Amino acid sequence: MDDLRAAIGHDGLTLHYQPVVELGTGRIEGVEALVRWNHPTRGFIMPDEFIPLAEEAGLISELGLWVLRTAVKQLRAWIDAALVDSSFSVRINISATDLQSLQFIEDVRNTLQETGVKPEQVVLELTEVAIVKGNELDRYSLGGLRGLGVGIEIDDFGTGYSSISYLRRLPVDRVKVDRSLISGLETDPNQPALVAAVLQLVRACGLEAVWEGVETAEQAEILRGLGCQSAQGYYFSRPVPPEQIPELLPDQQESANQ
Numbered sequence: 088m089d090d091l092r093a094a095i096g097h098d099g100l101t102l103h104y105q106p107v108v109e110l111g112t113g114r115i116e117g118v119e120a121l122v123r124w125n126h127p128t129r130g131f132i133m134p135d136e137f138i139p140l141a142e143e144a145g146l147i148s149e150l151g152l153w154v155l156r157t158a159v160k161q162l163r164a165w166i167d168a169a170l171v172d173s174s175f176s177v178r179i180n181i182s183a184t185d186l187q188s189l190q191f192i193e194d195v196r197n198t199l200q201e202t203g204v205k206p207e208q209v210v211l212e213l214t215e216v217a218i219v220k221g222n223e224l225d226r227y228s229l230g231g232l233r234g235l236g237v238g239i240e241i242d243d244f245g246t247g248y249s250s251i252s253y254l255r256r257l258p259v260d261r262v263k264v265d266r267s268l269i270s271g272l273e274t275d276p277n278q279p280a281l282v283a284a285v286l287q288l289v290r291a292c293g294l295e296a297v298w299e300g301v302e303t304a305e306q307a308e309i310l311r312g313l314g315c316q317s318a319q320g321y322y323f324s325r326p327v328p329p330e331q332i333p334e335l336l337p338d339q340q341e342s343a344n345q
């Protein structure tokens with residue numbers, strides 16, 4: 088655990104970024120920041136393994152702040168390098184604990200101010216469980232974050248307590264549909280109709296959906312055919328270190344080819 092504490096304080100963590108792609112055009116509309124722990128002897132440790140440890144050890148707020156600042160600064164660097172425009176967004180996963188802390192709203196405000204990044208270019212992802220289990224304070228925090236102008240997205244949608252009524256009430260803009268919903272898309276004949284129904288439900292609530300876990304061209308094609316707007320998954324790109332993002336952006340490729 089001291090390892091993890093040291094990692095957070097001393098550059099032992101690193102962020103990888105996975106593109107979110109507009110299905111109609113193939114354009115990369117943004118990236119999701121995904122944290123890895125670069126352990127001196129064990130190599131990269133994935134977040135599912137150490138986020139729960141960080142929660143238990145009371146380190147999650149520190150970790151969350153590091154991720155927030157690192158990801159928004161990275162976006163600033165890409166903007167400054169003219170690699171991305173003002174429609175490009177960075178998505179950041181935040182924990183239920185972050186949502187419980189009023190300091191977090193201040194941290195987001197300060198980070199935006201320091202970097203001069205526009206709030207609409209930052210989207211905070213929260214799991215369904217964190218939001219639905221949430222209390223009045225969470226509701227208040229969500230409202231506060233939204234008041235700053237950042238986007239709020241429900242992550243892993245469809246795995247938790249998918250109640251239809253709360254979708255309409257919460258101050259969120261988007262949902263990211265869990266990959267379990269598209270895993271059988273090419274093989275199960277009923278799955279496309281289910282995806283279409285979920286899409287309709289999400290849109291009826293005034294929201295838009297990002298489809299997570301697209302691994303094959305067929306899945307991407309079916310989603311596009313159903314009118315889905317954006318998707319993310321290994322088919323488009325695995326999460327990559329920030330240095331590799333420019334290679335994925337078309338403008339950069341053009342200038343690199345010259």
Ligand code: C2E
Pocket residue numbers: 105120121122133134135138151154180181182212242243266299300301302319320321322326
């Ligand atoms: P998530 O936010 O739902 O992130 C998506 C996870 O799915 C990532 O795993 C990503 O690498 C993986 N993935 C992406 N495309 C595909 C695909 O096509 N197929 C499959 N099978 N998997 C795909 P990762 O990076 O291991 O992250 C796991 C979870 O850890 C994340 O789920 C998120 O809940 C959490 N997490 C990651 N970074 C952070 C962070 O900075 N802060 C917090 N609080 N949680 C984080």
Ligand code: MG
Pocket residue numbers: 119180212242
């Ligand atoms: Mg996420």
Ligand code: MG
Pocket residue numbers: 242243244263265299
């Ligand atoms: Mg997810």
